[in-house]
Amino acid sequence: MDVISVIRTKRDRGRLSDEQIDWVIDAYTRGTVADEQMSALAMAILLNGMDRAEIARWTAAMIDSGERMDFSALARPTADKHSTGGVGDKITLPLAPLVAACGAAVPQLSGRGLGHTGGTLDKLESIPGWRASLSNEEMLAVLGDVGAVICAAGDGLAPADKKLYALRDVTGTVEAIPLIASSIMSKKIAEGTGSLVLDVKVGSGAFMKTLADARELASTMVGLGTDHGVRTVALLTDMSVPLGLTAGNALEVRESVEVLAGGGPADVIELTLALAREMLDAAGLPDADPAKALADGSAMDVWRRMIRAQGGDPGAELPVAREQHVLTAASSGVLSSLDAYAVGVAAWRLGAGRARKEDAVQAGAGVELHAKPGDPVVAGQPLLTLHTDTPEKFPYAAEALADAFAISAADAAASARAAIVL
Numbered sequence: 001m002d003v004i005s006v007i008r009t010k011r012d013r014g015r016l017s018d019e020q021i022d023w024v025i026d027a028y029t030r031g032t033v034a035d036e037q038m039s040a041l042a043m044a045i046l047l048n049g050m051d052r053a054e055i056a057r058w059t060a061a062m063i064d065s066g067e068r069m070d071f072s073a074l075a076r077p078t079a080d081k082h083s084t085g086g087v088g089d090k091i092t093l094p095l096a097p098l099v100a101a102c103g104a105a106v107p108q109l110s111g112r113g114l115g116h117t118g119g120t121l122d123k124l125e126s127i128p129g130w131r132a133s134l135s136n137e138e139m140l141a142v143l144g145d146v147g148a149v150i151c152a153a154g155d156g157l158a159p160a161d162k163k164l165y166a167l168r169d170v171t172g173t174v175e176a177i178p179l180i181a182s183s184i185m186s187k188k189i190a191e192g193t194g195s196l197v198l199d200v201k202v203g204s205g206a207f208m209k210t211l212a213d214a215r216e217l218a219s220t221m222v223g224l225g226t227d228h229g230v231r232t233v234a235l236l237t238d239m240s241v242p243l244g245l246t247a248g249n250a251l252e253v254r255e256s257v258e259v260l261a262g263g264g265p266a267d268v269i270e271l272t273l274a275l276a277r278e279m280l281d282a283a284g285l286p287d288a289d290p291a292k293a294l295a296d297g298s299a300m301d302v303w304r305r306m307i308r309a310q311g312g313d314p315g316a317e318l319p320v321a322r323e324q325h326v327l328t329a330a331s332s333g334v335l336s337s338l339d340a341y342a343v344g345v346a347a348w349r350l351g352a353g354r355a356r357k358e359d360a361v362q363a364g365a366g367v368e369l370h371a372k373p374g375d376p377v378v379a380g381q382p383l384l385t386l387h388t389d390t391p392e393k394f395p396y397a398a399e400a401l402a403d404a405f406a407i408s409a410a411d412a413a414a415s416a417r418a419a420i421v422l
């Protein structure tokens with residue numbers, strides 16, 4: 001087998017055989033296929049696609065590139081969720097302890113920010129002392145003791161994806177349904193969860209911009225999970241507007257804690273409860289009541305234990321950016337749109353995300369929203385506050401936001417946005 005013939009097959013719109021797929025994933029993981037060759041193949045896949053059988057084989061080869069975890073010794077059923085990525089998407093933070101408080105075990109392997117989208121690990125690292133990297137034994141111990149753990153995937157889990165994902169990030173090959181589906185599902189299947197709820201984001205702030213693409217991605221992933229014995233369901237949810245009122249690491253942790261304390265923005269609560277119900281149902285706990293666990297403080301108790309178990313101080317002050325800049329409404333009326341992608345890019349430019357893989361993120365950086373579409377606004381009132389430690393970045397963030405919002409004279413009810421679960 002040689003890599004050039006594999007690249008040519010896909011470049012010329014052919015089907016990759018099982019042998020070609022197994023060989024190229026293994027050779028890339030071992031380093032005998034070079035990054036430039038794999039990036040040519042990834043681009044050919046992005047342009048020419050893969051059929052379902054090719055995606056299934058590609059996913060299986062990525063799973064086989066590393067180890068598989070086993071949670072069968074746990075007393076509780078396992079349930080995990082994965083979001084395809086969005087702006088202000090802090091849902092994992094309240095969701096994992098909430099579902100654990102209702103009786104499931106939640107092994108949440110999470111990622112870092114990618115482009116304009118935030119990453120759960122970057123957010124949690126703004127809590128003083130909190131540690132994202134756990135050994136498999138530590139992860140199992142936290143899961144057994146607390147019921148929920150949020151951590152980075154170990155190096156042994158789907159190493160082919162780890163390499164390929166970093167390569168796709170810098171070669172313009174992220175937005176390919178076969179590559180996204182196999183990347184997410186190889187990690188989730190290797191992780192060994194019994195059930196999985198996928199939150200497939202749709203809209204300007206998501207990787208899938210149209211409902212048709214999001215449906216295709218969702219059904220591909222549900223098929224892969226089901227074929228591997230994981231009870232898998234998917235929700236399609238809106239990502240045309242940021243979730244909640246914050247985008248940025250510590251800002252989002254603060255908002256998540258508000259939700260766990262019984263407050264917080266309505267859309268974050270709505271999506272957290274919708275996903276919790278799906279996870280509990282998939283885990284065989286349909287009678288559990290997540291709204292009660294949020295209201296009675298039991299989800300907050302699990303959150304505190306989970307943060308402490310990973311070295312964090314749940315009571316510590318969260319970092320605040322050194323500088324703030326407020327953008328105000330130019331006219332009175334109703335906020336009729338607020339573009340998620342633009343807010344994500346602004347937060348990223350302010351320092352909440354990375355320009356290069358090795359960059360550090362700023363814990364306090366990000367964007368705070370003072371109004372959401374459908375809200376009445378008055379000329380001169382604050383619309384957005386930008387936070388950063390590097391104020392020279394304000395003009396770049398403001399530039400990203402130049403066309404991000406619109407104010408109309410229309411009546412508020414008419415422009416209020418649709419439900420977030422599509």
Ligand code: URA
Nearest residue numbers: 084085179180183184
């Ligand atoms: N998240 C992943 O883990 N992989 C992708 O390809 C996209 C989002």
